[in-house]
Amino acid sequence: xxxIGFERHDHADCVEAAIAAADARCTENGLRLTPIRRxxxxxxxSRHCAIGAYxxxxxxxxxxVKAQPPLVYRALDFLTGHGFAHRVERLNAFVACAVPGxxxxxxxxxxxxxxxxxxxxxxxxxxxxRATRDSGFVVERAVMEAEGLCPTCQENAT
Amino acid sequence: xxxIGFERHDHADCVEAAIAAADARCTENGLRLTPIRRxxxxxxxSRHCAIGAYxxxxxxxxxxVKAQPPLVYRALDFLTGHGFAHRVERLNAFVACAVPGxxxxxxxxxxxxxxxxxxxxxxxxxxxxRATRDSGFVVERAVMEAEGLCPTCQENAT
DNA sequence: TGTTATTCGTTATAGTATAACATATCAACT
DNA sequence: AGTTGATATGTTATACTATAACGAATAACA
Ligand SMILES: [Zn+2]
Ligand SMILES: [Zn+2]
Ligand SMILES: [Zn+2]
Ligand SMILES: [Zn+2]
Numbered sequence: 001x002x003x004i005g006f007e008r009h010d011h012a013d014c015v016e017a018a019i020a021a022a023d024a025r026c027t028e029n030g031l032r033l034t035p036i037r038r039x040x041x042x043x044x045x046s047r048h049c050a051i052g053a054y055x056x057x058x059x060x061x062x063x064x065v066k067a068q069p070p071l072v073y074r075a076l077d078f079l080t081g082h083g084f085a086h087r088v089e090r091l092n093a094f095v096a097c098a099v100p101g102x103x104x105x106x107x108x109x110x111x112x113x114x115x116x117x118x119x120x121x122x123x124x125x126x127x128x129x130r131a132t133r134d135s136g137f138v139v140e141r142a143v144m145e146a147e148g149l150c151p152t153c154q155e156n157a158t
Numbered sequence: 159x160x161x162i163g164f165e166r167h168d169h170a171d172c173v174e175a176a177i178a179a180a181d182a183r184c185t186e187n188g189l190r191l192t193p194i195r196r197x198x199x200x201x202x203x204s205r206h207c208a209i210g211a212y213x214x215x216x217x218x219x220x221x222x223v224k225a226q227p228p229l230v231y232r233a234l235d236f237l238t239g240h241g242f243a244h245r246v247e248r249l250n251a252f253v254a255c256a257v258p259g260x261x262x263x264x265x266x267x268x269x270x271x272x273x274x275x276x277x278x279x280x281x282x283x284x285x286x287x288r289a290t291r292d293s294g295f296v297v298e299r300a301v302m303e304a305e306g307l308c309p310t311c312q313e314n315a316t
Numbered sequence: 317t318g319t320t321a322t323t324c325g326t327t328a329t330a331g332t333a334t335a336a337c338a339t340a341t342c343a344a345c346t
Numbered sequence: 347a348g349t350t351g352a353t354a355t356g357t358t359a360t361a362c363t364a365t366a367a368c369g370a371a372t373a374a375c376a
Contacts, residue, residue: 089247
């Protein structure tokens with residue numbers, strides 16, 4: 001399985017498809033992708049990087065919106081709550097979901113050099129799955145994040 | 159593999175053994191388990207729960223130490239840096255390592271009801287391992303955390 | 317004992333997130 | 347169209363988490 005985010009790709013397509021998918025899914029499920037929520041999603045999609053809430057806030061302000069922190073956090077709650085984005089716990093930041101439209105336990109690969117974040121997802125027989133089967137712990141939400149070097153940055157480092 | 163933390167056990171032994179292990183390993187490796195570092199470790203060990211840096215600070219203060227945030231964060235840096243404790247990214251908090259003495263990618267199971275945190279560890283064939291093998295990403299640090307209900311809290315919920 | 321590296325004390329400040337409440341907008345029904 | 351209840355936004359204030367910076371004290375070593 002190749003994670004999404006590090007490989008060269010047509011990113012304009014990538015963004016457009018994600019927005020279209022979000023639109024469709026919101027319509028389907030009676031969710032409201034309001035202008036602010038949509039804009040925050042666009043900002044997250046603009047790069048395959050984690051972006052902090054206050055960076056998003058700054059971008060909104062530079063758009064001319066008179067925005068305060070709760071505005072951003074509410075939009076992020078919506079987006080993460082419905083699987084359009086993920087919180088990157090390691091960075092206290094957020095990233096657009098690369099495979100929206102399916103329930104999944106995201107696996108985020110965070111490059112410490114270029115700051116890009118790629119996403120793949122876990123199959124069931126992970127350490128997490130195994131541990132919980134053995135212990136009776138019921139997982140409601142799983143976070144898997146790896147920090148390291150992406151292929152490009154490894155080449156540049158040599 | 160049964161995670162450590164949820165099962166009933168002799169916790170006094172548990173703490174004593176952990177402190178002894180930390181002492182031994184520090185001596186072996188020329189590390190200094192100073193009074194403050196040791197005290198912070200004791201505080202973390204006192205419960206199989208994640209504890210916030212400022213809660214630790216309050217406990218130190220109630221000990222009579224005139225402590226400021228950097229004191230705590232430095233101790234935590236030491237403890238996490240040498241594997242005596244882990245940062246719980248999901249909670250911006252810290253927990254004593256339940257299997258110190260071996261390099262490991264910890265898997266933390268966080269009960270959202272009783273706040274206890276159990277620890278197990280990942281074998282190599284995790285989703286992370288697989289994802290990175292395929293993609294060429296080099297993992298330097300892995301975070302795996304699951305939030306949910308521990309066995310005890312499931313029973314109580316019914 | 318002098319030298320160097322590490323740790324600690326202290327002040328200030330940066331960065332992240334939420335509580336609380338007023339206002340506005342939407343959606344569904346009468 | 348007007349009423350009503352639910353959802354979303356605007357706004358202020360504040361809580362929580364973490365680090366920078368620098369000097370003083372302490373430990374390790376020659
Ligand atoms: Zn893209
Ligand atoms: Zn995703
Ligand atoms: Zn114990
Ligand atoms: Zn551990």
